[in-house]
Amino acid sequence: xxxxxxxxxxxIIRDVIKQNNLPEPELKPExxxxxxxxxxxxxxxxxxxxxxxxxxxxxxxxxFINFRTIGELAKxxxx
Amino acid sequence: xxxxxxxxxxxxxxxxxxxxxxxxxVLLVLCRTLKKELFACHAYFKExxxxxxxxEYSADLLLTRLMSTGMERALKLKKESIPDGEGCLYVFxxxxxxxxxxxxxxxxxxxxxxxxxxxRLRGKRWLLCYSPTSYAGLxxxxxxxxxxxxxxxxxGGYEQTAYDLSKYEIQIISATPTYWRLLMASWPSxxxxxxxVQATLGGEIVTQDILDAIRxxxxxxxxxxxxxxxxxxxxxxxxxxxxxxxxxYLEDQGRVPLRIVNNMLEIKAHAGMEGYLNRESxxxxxxxxxxxxxxxxxDDRVYFLGRQDGMINVGGLKVLPEEVETALxxxxxxxxxxxxxxxxxxxxxxxxxxxxxxxxxxxxxPGLKAKLKKRLPEYKIPRMIMPVEKIEIFExxxxxxx
Numbered sequence: 001x002x003x004x005x006x007x008x009x010x011x012i013i014r015d016v017i018k019q020n021n022l023p024e025p026e027l028k029p030e031x032x033x034x035x036x037x038x039x040x041x042x043x044x045x046x047x048x049x050x051x052x053x054x055x056x057x058x059x060x061x062x063x064f065i066n067f068r069t070i071g072e073l074a075k076x077x078x079x
Numbered sequence: 080x081x082x083x084x085x086x087x088x089x090x091x092x093x094x095x096x097x098x099x100x101x102x103x104x105v106l107l108v109l110c111r112t113l114k115k116e117l118f119a120c121h122a123y124f125k126e127x128x129x130x131x132x133x134x135e136y137s138a139d140l141l142l143t144r145l146m147s148t149g150m151e152r153a154l155k156l157k158k159e160s161i162p163d164g165e166g167c168l169y170v171f172x173x174x175x176x177x178x179x180x181x182x183x184x185x186x187x188x189x190x191x192x193x194x195x196x197x198x199r200l201r202g203k204r205w206l207l208c209y210s211p212t213s214y215a216g217l218x219x220x221x222x223x224x225x226x227x228x229x230x231x232x233x234x235g236g237y238e239q240t241a242y243d244l245s246k247y248e249i250q251i252i253s254a255t256p257t258y259w260r261l262l263m264a265s266w267p268s269x270x271x272x273x274x275x276v277q278a279t280l281g282g283e284i285v286t287q288d289i290l291d292a293i294r295x296x297x298x299x300x301x302x303x304x305x306x307x308x309x310x311x312x313x314x315x316x317x318x319x320x321x322x323x324x325x326x327x328y329l330e331d332q333g334r335v336p337l338r339i340v341n342n343m344l345e346i347k348a349h350a351g352m353e354g355y356l357n358r359e360s361x362x363x364x365x366x367x368x369x370x371x372x373x374x375x376x377x378d379d380r381v382y383f384l385g386r387q388d389g390m391i392n393v394g395g396l397k398v399l400p401e402e403v404e405t406a407l408x409x410x411x412x413x414x415x416x417x418x419x420x421x422x423x424x425x426x427x428x429x430x431x432x433x434x435x436x437x438x439x440x441x442x443x444x445p446g447l448k449a450k451l452k453k454r455l456p457e458y459k460i461p462r463m464i465m466p467v468e469k470i471e472i473f474e475x476x477x478x479x480x481x
Binding site: 046 | 393457
């Protein structure tokens with residue numbers, strides 16, 4: 001079982017993939033977003049915008065924080 | 080390169096539409112050598128736009144090479160060729176009314192910046208991550224070319240580029256802050272970080288966090304921010320690892336003259352464009368270019384704040400909210416629309432929209448996006464569309480842009 005934030009991230013990624021008619025890969029916490037999903041930079045930016053709208057949190061308010069995987073992205077919204 | 084020479088020799092005004100940077104480079108060098116006029120169309124231009132351009136400006140040769148669709152053609156458009164003159168390069172830039180402005184540049188001025196020529200840069204291997212038809216992309220190309228360098232273009236994803244960087248021992252990378260961010264975010268954990276001779280950024284506002292991140296990640300000998308525009312040429316070059324530029328640049332006789340008028344940066348261009356082909360120049364009679372970029376002075380430094388005209392910068396590509404609003408309201412199910420920027424940690428900003436639907440029409444976000452895709456390039460399509468009851472208007476009649 002994934003924690004609720006990871007599940008939310010996965011749901012949003014799945015939505016964005018669907019909206020853009022992209023093929024859906026398996027999405028796990030250790031999935032590297034930009035290489036193991038069909039999301040490009042704009043689509044990933046969309047995921048982040050939607051996450052902020054859903055959670056009301058902006059972990060990047062002080063600047064960019066590097067993340068590669070779904071789990072790493074989810075962690076930023078847990079604090 | 081020689082295969083195209085006979086074709087180029089015979090024509091005077093050439094339009095190229097390609098997503099193959101090497102093909103574009105060949106034409107740039109040939110047209111510059113042979114003093115031809117070249118229109119360098121962006122790869123995302125639609126076929127119709129290119130064709131109306133060709134007829135409006137009476138081009139005599141159209142060269143299309145699109146790897147994405149497999150389309151390749153060379154169309155001779157006139158019996159009589161246009162006679163040779165000085166030749167020039169036409170660069171496309173976003174206009175405030177949506178239609179692209181076409182800026183005319185002398186071939187010999189396009190890569191004049193002394194910061195990019197010199198022994199230190201001679202014979203190096205460059206990675207060019209700007210759009211090859213953008214002013215920045217063209218400048219980097221000519222700089223590398225004049226320095227007898229080798230140019231690489233990232234054609235795969237970011238992770239592939241990371242491996243290629245190591246494999247080909249790239250020494251200089253020129254990219255937007257967005258590109259740098261995504262490259263670092265995609266860096267494979269088992270791949271060592273290469274040490275660069277030079278890292279340059281431009282095309283978007285450069286913030287301290289991205290400078291620090293590149294400094295720590297690639298440890299470049301020189302980390303350089305470039306502020307340039309299609310109209311004014313390269314105006315500001317800063318290599319002190321700090322965001323913004325020194326206040327002293329405003330009075331430095333040895334540099335491109337700069338001044339701040341009503342919080343907006345103006346540049347006295349020396350290597351800028353000759354003028355626009357399709358509208359009046361934005362350059363004042365005494366040679367100052369109004370950049371449209373708002374700035375503020377804090378202590379000994381000048382910082383960029385954003386655009387005065389509400390232009391949205393999506394990873395270095397410019398989007399005008401009005402243009403996207405027009406495309407939205409042209410759809411019969413939409414009554415009104417407001418388009419604005421949402422700050423993005425990844426690409427600087429993304430385009431988002433609020434729409435008022437016509438009565439009884441259900442809101443269907445994927446459906447709206449699919450329709451917009453037929454009218455607009457990908458980066459101009461709102462990443463998020465939200466249904467609202469009404470659009471908020473300010474007292475002065477303008478839509479809110481934030």
